[in-house]
Amino acid sequence: MRKFFGFLTLAAVIFTFIFGANYVNADYKGIPDAVIYQTLKEKGIISSIENFKPDTPCSKAEFYKMALESAGIQINKSATATPFQDVPKTAWFAPYIRKAIDLGIIENPAVGQNFNPDSQISKAEALKVLILVNKIDIPSKIAKENIQFNDINKNSWLAKFAAAAVNYGLFKNEKLFAPNKLLLKYEAAYLIYEFINKGILNIQQQQQTQTIQPIGITIEIVPVPGATVSIPTTEVGKKFLNSEKFKILMDVLQKINTKFINKDKIDLDELVYGAIKGMVEKLGDEYSVFQEPAKATSFSKSLTGEFDGIGISIEMINGKIVVVTPLKNTPAEAAGIKPGDIIDKVDDKPVSNKTLDDVVNMIQGPTGTTVKITIIRGGANIDFSIQRAHIKVSSVFYEAKPGRIAYIEIINFTNNTPKEFEDAMNQAIKDNARGFIIDLRNNPGGFLNAAIAILNHFIPKGLISMNMEMPDGSRIPYISQGPAELSQYPIYILINKGTASASEIIAGAIKEQIGGKLVGKPSFGKGTVQELINYNDGSALKLSIAKWLTPKGNWITPTNPLKPDYDVDEGPSGTDAQLQKAIDLLNSNL
Structure with a gap:
C-alpha cells in the first residue's frame, strides 16, 4: 500500500512544505484553529468565523485588508482613489489599497497599472506586507548566515524581509519558507497569527477533565x-x-x-x-501513509541527508517492491544493487503481500548489523548480504570537466540541497564554465521546495517552474523568482529510470522553459505531490494532495515519463556513455 521513495531508512518524496512548514489543518503549532480564528475575529481582522471559508484561496485584496487591520492601522473609508485601473473607487478594498500606497507598502504604482486584487497572494508578498505594516526593523545588509531558509537566495528581494521576520522571533527552527506558495485563507490566518504572537505559539494544557x-x-x-x-x-x-x-x-x-x-x-x-x-x-x-512517532522521526531524519541504513530508494509497483535507485556511496551501491531490481526476500522472509512500510522495517536496522536481500534481476534470484551503516549523503557534487564544462550531480533533494547547489554553481561560474551538465540519474526526489529553489537559477523570473493540479482541477502555478543565472548557458540533463519525483520536475522545467536537452533513458514517472502533516505526539501523515504538471501542463506518470532527446544506453561497465554523449553534444554546440 504505501508507495514512497526511501533511503532506507525511509523515503524522500515530493511532499509539500510549499504550504509552509509543519502545519496541521486542525491544529497549528499546538493552537487549535478555533482559537486562531477567534483571536482574529476579536481583533476585527475577520468578521465571521462561520463565513471565513478557510480552505478557499486568499486574494491579494483580502490579505492586504487583514494585514492592515492586524496592525491596528486606521483606515479612512472615504480615501479610495488609487492609480490602479482595476481598483475602482467603489470597490470595498479600495481604502485598504490606498492606505498601503500611502504607507509605502505598495511602492510608486504607475497610473493605469493593474493591482490584480482577485489574484491569490504568495507567501513571499504576504511576508513583505506584514513586515511593513508592523514596522519591523529591516536589516540593511544581508549575509548568508542571516538567512535560515534554504529556499531563499540572499540576493533576492525577499531576503531582507525574511531576515527581519527571523530577527523578530518568527519561524523558529524552520529551514524552508516556501516563498512561491499561493496562500489559502487558513494559511494567511496562520501567518498573521504568527505576527500577532511574535512567533511564540504555545497553549497551556488544561489539567481538568x-x-x-x-x-x-x-x-x-x-x-x-x-x-x-x-x-x-x-x-x-x-x-x-x-x-x-x-x-x-x-x-x-x-x-x-x-x-x-x-x-x-x-x-x-x-x-x-x-x-x-x-x-x-x-x-x-500507495503514496499516502500514516507514520507512528518512531517511524516519523526516522523518516524526517532521512530527509536531512543523514541516516542509518543501506541506502536504497524503493517503490511498490503492481504489488512488487522495486528498487528505484541505490544512493551514491552507500552500502547498497557498493554491494551492486541496481535500479529496477525487484526485492523478493529480506533475511529469507518473502515480502509478497507486505506493505512498503513493512519492507522498510524489515530492511532497516542498527549500524553495523547485516541484512540479507534477495532480489530478482532478469528472471534470476541474486542474494546480497549488506552491512548497514550510518550514511551521511552530500546531495550535490561538482566537477570541472575538460573544455570548461561544468558537471553537477544532484543525488536527492534535502534541506541542504539548494545551498549545496548554489555553492557548486558559483564555483562553476568562477571556473568560467561554458556549459552545464546536470546529472539527475538515480535521483529519487525529496523536498519539492528544494527543487523549486534550484529552478530559480535556471528559469527566468516570471515564468512557470511547475504547476500543481488540485483535486478540483484548479491549477496553482509556481512562478520562478530568478535570478536565472544559468538560463543563458547550454544545459544538458542526464536522466534514467531512477530519475523520479522532484528530479523530474527539474528536468521537465529546464527542457520546456529554456530548451535544455535530456540525455539517457526515460525517467521513472512520479507525478503526485505528498504533504507531510506532523502531529504533537510525533506521528505524521503523508498524504497525496495533488498532481504536479510540467510548465506546459504534462502530467508525468509511469506510462508517460520524461523521454530523453538523446536515448543513450549506459554502456559497458566502467564507462559512462550517457555522460560522454552529453559532453560530446556540449562541445559540438560551444
Missing part, C-alpha cells in the same frame, strides 16, 4: 500531560462525530477496554494508531 458537546454528542476527554486536545471543527469533523460509525468506533474501543480477555496487554496508543492506519490504507493510495 473537559466535556465537549459537538452537536448532541458528549465526549469526555481526560488530557494527557503535555498533550494538546482539540476536536475537529470542520464540517467533515462534525459529520463524523455525529455519525453512527463514530458511535460504533467508540463502543468497540470501550468493549475492548472492559471485556477483552487479555485487556491487561492492551496498548491504547497502538489501537488508535492501528485504526488511523486502517483509515489511510482504505484510501487505496
